[in-house]
Amino acid sequence: MDWILFVLVFYFGSCLASFLILVGMRVPRGESIVFPPSHCEACGHRLNATELFPILSFLWQKGRCRQCGISLPSLYFVLELSGGLSFCFIIVSFATDPDTSLALFLIWGFGIVLTASDVTSFLLPNSIMRGFFLSVLLFQFHSNRSLFFSSLSSGAGVFVLLYILYLLHPEGLGGGDVKLCGVLGVLLGYQATLFVIFLASLSGLAFSLRHRRTAARTTPLPFGPFLILGSFLTVALESVLLK
Ligand SMILES: [Zn+2]
Missing domain, CATH: 1.20.120 (Four Helix Bundle (Hemerythrin (Met), subunit A))
Incomplete structure (x- = not known):
């Protein structure tokens, strides 16, 4: 697979994973998965477009909220990264199955x-x-x-x-x-x-x-x-x- 395509598939997988993490965090608390939009759990700071990019925004902000500086759970980073990689793995390895x-x-x-x-x-x-x-x-x-x-x-x-x-x-x-x-x-x-x-x-x-x-x-x-x-x-x- 061409590496650009590989990166796109990986990133698409991590974006999907990012949404699924949000679902997994909100459903047990009885919260809507749509409202309120993504925000910092500590200070309520609403994430802007650049802060919503999976993996990259976490690295860019050194794993901290831009507003209050609290450490973001590493769960996001680990699940977005492994979600993207395993998404790629399924598509590359089992395309014919x-x-x-x-x-x-x-x-x-x-x-x-x-x-x-x-x-x-x-x-x-x-x-x-x-x-x-x-x-x-x-x-x-x-x-x-x-x-x-x-x-x-x-x-x-x-x-x-x-x-x-x-x-x-x-x-x-x-x-x-x-x-x-x-x-x-x-x-x-x-x-x-x-x-x-x-x-x-x-x-x-x-x-x-x-x-x-x-x-x-x-x-x-x-x-x-x-x-x-x-x-x-x-x-x-x-x-x-x-x-
Ligand atoms: Zn915050």
Whole structure:
């Protein structure tokens, strides 16, 4: 791919990611995703056109609000950058494989919203989860109609298994995580989902040990982002290995 096109696709992906982050931050608080327009959470300063450019405005302002100087959450920068890169990755690597691209775009889009929501509010909102579930059902009905009922039973199996774990150890797993695993079960099948849960637990533990101080490790870590990352990598890897 021509590098100019690559940069344009990357930047388009990070602009979309930027909007999805806003959705993920506002939905759990019951706020509109349109009004008020983007503003600094601390001083209310309304962002002008140049401050709305993903990644670039963050670098230009050295990660601070132009008005009050408060540090902006690095979540914006990390998600916009990784959102743009993974958007490019899907388009470049799976252009000839519409089913895998569509599955990855579903995980990508809903994943960014759910990650922003889980990191800022410790919630995976039901409204977003319903949208994800319906989209996954439509995708499976369209792409794997012959396996539709087996996908449904995979999702139900994973959901019941994790729900039992949740009842036994409510402090270890959130209700939203249980629903997310159920949706992933429909999308990926039960074997791949169990692998994703294993991957997410390992990476969550590694992240906690590496980046959190001992005192902070007793507070819950949002598990949704690790499940999303694990399922994105599993779908991509599965498609490469099975071809
Ligand atoms: Zn401010």
